[in-house]
Amino acid sequence: MTRVIRFYEHGGPDVLRIENIELSPPAQGEVQIRVKALGLNRAEALLRAGKYIETPTLPSGLGLEAAGIVEATGEGVVGFAQGDAISAVPPLSMVRWPTYGERINFPAEFVVKHPASLDWATAAAVWMPYLTAYGALINIAGLGKGEHVVVTAASSSVGLAAIQIANSIGAIPIAVTRTSAKRDALLEQGAAHVVVSGEEDLAARLSAIAGPEGARVVLDPVGGSIFEPLTAAMAREGILIEYGGLSNEPTPFPLFTALSKSLTLRGYLVHEITGNPARLEAAKRFILDGLASGALKPVIARTFEFDQIVEAHRYLESNEQLGKVVVRV
Structure with missing residues (x-):
């Protein structure tokens, strides 16, 4: 069993629930990730509120960014192995591949081995x-x-x-x-x-x-x-x-x-970038080079614990922050 965050109705942060689910093995082309940190985005608050470009079937998971460790790989996955430190590029659908969980399955094409110099919170705040x-x-x-x-x-x-x-x-x-x-x-x-x-x-x-x-x-x-x-x-x-x-x-x-x-x-x-492999590769090279040189450095506004997801979403929508809101898992 693994803990995930879902919502059963649209509304404010209070609709978010932490639940235990049975996570299936990674499917073909997927990796299973032990999540260490989540980067929060306005898009997740909009999905939760029923105002996003996706319309989920309820109950729904949510989340676009994560960093963690590869636990298993599905059929056809190359370039990743158990124990690799990775971060997740936002997928084309957070309803299909939500990141708010202690363990998640995620498409390998949207997984990146990030620089070893990044801690988990910073790695979750990049993409x-x-x-x-x-x-x-x-x-x-x-x-x-x-x-x-x-x-x-x-x-x-x-x-x-x-x-x-x-x-x-x-x-x-x-x-x-x-x-x-x-x-x-x-x-x-x-x-x-x-x-x-x-x-x-x-x-x-x-x-x-x-x-x-x-x-x-x-x-x-x-x-x-x-x-x-x-x-x-x-x-x-x-x-x-x-x-x-x-x-x-x-x-x-x-x-x-x-x-x-x-x-x-x-x-x-x-x-437009993540859905185009050539554009995505060019973007990843630019960003990874910038992270390595120090020209690009994610700014963390505040860090919350997984059990504080409701408080984290309230802060996300407060407009008080400077930079990224991150949740430790």
């Missing part, structure tokens, strides 16, 4: 933020040296990963945060500039920083009312990459700004 940021900034936007990039929700794990990736290639990250409480921390984390959207004129500040040409690249998971000032400060033929929808406000389409500047406003999911 979702860095793959998301890499796919948007490098693969899609082609961000280059000397370019300004605007990063909203900058204190999130993806936001911090984007700041680090931008710095690693010589770009200039402009962090956008809602209040001034995290301004100093974001500067310490490598933001070249910090704009406080709740206390400053967002468009005016961005334009003052990026200059009259504007910022070519914007990375945003929020939407809502900041869409118009963001696009107002963008460069001609710029690209705004939207990878979430955290705002509860309607998101207005900035028609005339988009027309006058020939803007690209693009929706994006990390599945």
